[in-house]
Amino acid sequence: MAKQISDLKLGILGGGQLGRMLIQEAINYNLTTLVLDPDTDAPCKHLANYFECGSITDFDTVYNFGKKADIITIEIEKVNIEALEQLEKEGKQVFPQSRVIRLIQDKGVQKQFFKENNIPTAPFQLVNTREEMRHSRFAFPYILKQRRDGYDGKGVMKINHAADIEQAFDAPCLIEEMIDFEKEIAVIVARNANGDMKTFPMVEMEFNAEANLVEFLISPSTYPEALQNKAEVIAKNIASSLNITGLLAVEMFVTRNGELLVNELAPRPHNSGHQTIEGNYVSQFDQHLRAIFNLPLGDTRSISNAVMINLLGEKNHNGVAKYQGLEKTMAIDGVYIHLYGKKYTKPFRKMGHVTVVDQNRESAVQKANYIKNTLKVIS
Amino acid sequence: MAKQISDLKLGILGGGQLGRMLIQEAINYNLTTLVLDPDTDAPCKHLANYFECGSITDFDTVYNFGKKADIITIEIEKVNIEALEQLEKEGKQVFPQSRVIRLIQDKGVQKQFFKENNIPTAPFQLVNTREEMRHSRFAFPYILKQRRDGYDGKGVMKINHAADIEQAFDAPCLIEEMIDFEKEIAVIVARNANGDMKTFPMVEMEFNAEANLVEFLISPSTYPEALQNKAEVIAKNIASSLNITGLLAVEMFVTRNGELLVNELAPRPHNSGHQTIEGNYVSQFDQHLRAIFNLPLGDTRSISNAVMINLLGEKNHNGVAKYQGLEKTMAIDGVYIHLYGKKYTKPFRKMGHVTVVDQNRESAVQKANYIKNTLKVIS
Missing domain, CATH: 3.30.470.20 (ATP-grasp fold, B domain)
Structure with missing residues (x-):
């Protein structure tokens, strides 16, 4: 018989609540779970068959962790993509695929993907600096989102008028029309x-x-x-x-x-x-x-x-x-x-x-x- | 606030599938779980916060394990009762209570309990030896059950005629009328x-x-x-x-x-x-x-x-x-x-x-x- 789910090792990048609930299900399939998370007290710590405390954004840590698993998945997008690409090249299964995570990590690229694939989405503009914001054609108020690393409401702000730009993120951002x-x-x-x-x-x-x-x-x-x-x-x-x-x-x-x-x-x-x-x-x-x-x-x-x-x-x-x-x-x-x-x-x-x-x-x-x-x- | 479920440690005697499924639920309450089981590969091994490989029928092992927990429960009846009694005396909560486990461990005592409490049950007789079986008033065929340690179909046999008694359990048993x-x-x-x-x-x-x-x-x-x-x-x-x-x-x-x-x-x-x-x-x-x-x-x-x-x-x-x-x-x-x-x-x-x-x-x-x-x- 071919290898089946109960014979395999699932590596999970991130050991928070999503990983925890994933493991609660994985138990039913006798799946062996490996978790990498920087928090020594991560919610998955005691549930994974193997728990490693380490950075999920560091190439070597992710790569070496991934080598131990048969299939690798994520419970958070902010992971080291290059390590996942290397693991894929070496024949490991990474799901979602590294190129999907890469696309979604960047809200700017995500928006462009929507545009290219005729997916309905709010009008937007990519800006790299506050200077570019000042010259935007978008009417106030609008929504400003950092292209990277936003989560749980972080990395998002409302720009009500020109003066707000001085307090805005000074990083690659996305200006989005306020949707009513x-x-x-x-x-x-x-x-x-x-x-x-x-x-x-x-x-x-x-x-x-x-x-x-x-x-x-x-x-x-x-x-x-x-x-x-x-x-x-x-x-x-x-x-x-x-x-x-x-x-x-x-x-x-x-x-x-x-x-x-x-x-x-x-x-x-x-x-x-x-x-x-x-x-x-x-x-x-x-x-x-x-x-x-x-x-x-x-x-x-x-x-x-x-x-x-x-x-x-x-x-x-x-x-x-x-x-x-x-x-x-x-x-x-x-x-x-x-x-x-x-x-x-x-x-x-x-x-x-x-x-x-x-x-x-x-x-x-x-x-x-x-x-x-x-x-x-x-x- | 008084101590609540998420602050407590649950000790489980036995680390089989029942313990495993109990832990799958316990996760939802942040309950800390401790498991004692003699099998180094017990189904609970990787899920418990603390797993101890040891005998659940040995006084010292059960007693010392129990001291680490706030509440102790079982997933199998064949455990050391004396250790649980001692733990209860010292103020630990044992649920089910040791006296309930003691009663249920012995199918003879269980049957007498039914009789004393007017719980409907099949007619029965307690016998200690094959010799006593030979003199039983019960008509063949009947069911013979060992009073202790039977589980999953073990410790139970059908006695069809007197000759079967020679192959019967030679231990304290229960003769039970065959119920149609x-x-x-x-x-x-x-x-x-x-x-x-x-x-x-x-x-x-x-x-x-x-x-x-x-x-x-x-x-x-x-x-x-x-x-x-x-x-x-x-x-x-x-x-x-x-x-x-x-x-x-x-x-x-x-x-x-x-x-x-x-x-x-x-x-x-x-x-x-x-x-x-x-x-x-x-x-x-x-x-x-x-x-x-x-x-x-x-x-x-x-x-x-x-x-x-x-x-x-x-x-x-x-x-x-x-x-x-x-x-x-x-x-x-x-x-x-x-x-x-x-x-x-x-x-x-x-x-x-x-x-x-x-x-x-x-x-x-x-x-x-x-x-x-x-x-x-x-x-």
Whole structure:
């Protein structure tokens, strides 16, 4: 018999909560997991078969780590691409492929890719310096995004008028037209090496304005089927154009006139898919494993309405994390706690999530609101 | 704030598949897990925060291990009770309590407990020697069970006539009247320290006659509600009478005239509850944690029809395990693979399980039959 998933070693770059939840699924397939992360207390530390504390952006560290695995994947985009390219050259399987990660690492290149492939997206301009910003044709206010290394709301700012430019990032950036959107939505698509593709049902996101982080996620969306289908087609088009192997999360805006505009991509399990663990027949983590091991993709249908609440560190709390209101939360039916194994909390740090599953959508949203006000990560 | 689940250390005696699935849930609560198991390759080895290779029946080993934990639980009954008693005396929480494990370890004492508490069970007689068997008033054929250390079909035999006694166990045994049963069923009940109790819906088991092991498990049962309620009441009565903290699996026979007779107890997560992971709102593993940490018990309702197939090592195969038919199995919608991380297979060894979830019961059973014939553990 050929080598199968239970014989293989999966190397994961990054040992945070995404890696942790990926390992929770990998256990079911007897998969051997290796994790590289710079944090000695990374959430994956005790779960991986092998944990290495080291830089995921350093060529030698990533290359030597990758040599130990059969298949290499990521849980964060900011990794050393050159090492992954070298590993691919030497015959290792890297999924998503290094060229996909390279493209997505740079929001400027990502936007150009959208343009070249007729993917609807907000009008944009690439700028390298504040000087170039000053000469931009874009009307205020606009959104300024650093091309590299932005995540969890970092590397993004709103430029209201010319004076703001003096405080703007002085690095290669992307100017983007402010979109008057009604809602942010996401579709996660999986594609295996055979080219089979499946999308998860479209979900709706609600943001915490202060932290610029997803606070609530509601699945499935109640937008008209036509719009949902359109979003799924866009996601599949991007996955095909990229020729990606693995998961691809596609975040989009629904504009006030019902148009869809692609905002950003993530070539991996994503915050907008956490509710799939309990809310859908297959979870995004299981699906990612199926995709990268070229196995049949699972059934993405929703089992029930699901609302996901990100559990963010409370403001003004820094230190060893405590979970206030845990018992009250657990007393509610259909509630699933996911703590990420992070010892220390800080304001807006992603410490865990909670998913509420309920046959009745209103009731799911009500429970989620109650939990949002009840469960607090303090120090 | 008082110490909470995420601050505590759970010691688990036994590091097999039940411990493994318990840890998969414990991850979600940031629970620190410590495992003691004599097998250097135990399924829990790489998942526990701390793994100790040692005997779970040796006083010193269990006692010293237990001292490192805040709460101690078991995944197998054959453990050193005296060490657990000593740990309880010194203030450690042991759930299920040592006296419950002691009672259940001995099938003779278990049967006497049923009798004393008016729990319906098959007529029985305790015998210490073959000589006593020869003088038993029980008519042939009858069932002979060793009072101690039987598991997975071991320690049980059918005595068809007097001549069989010469080959019988020569140890303290239990003679039990042969029950002409229609079906074996099980109810799992959870009880926390507050005395809150919840039962999972009754499930039906189908046995592999050759191995005397559960092959199929169907949830929920389609027996009349009255019978199901009766089974749940019996399970709750036993849990209350035992004053147990934790899970209790109650296996029963449904006789041809619709009577319920309790067969055996297991004070822990149990094979008859594996389908709860995907088939019910709360899983038996989550529920066990909730019970032993005195947290609110979860919603035990079924989400869907679920059929669980035990994945047993094929006959005539001994050696490093291979999973034939895995891809074909994964191509079916609503199928969940759970491999137990055991490197070596042998005939009838429990190597994993598969759960099929389907809104249509017939379809779930059909898929399960297909999987039973498709997915094989070979060497």
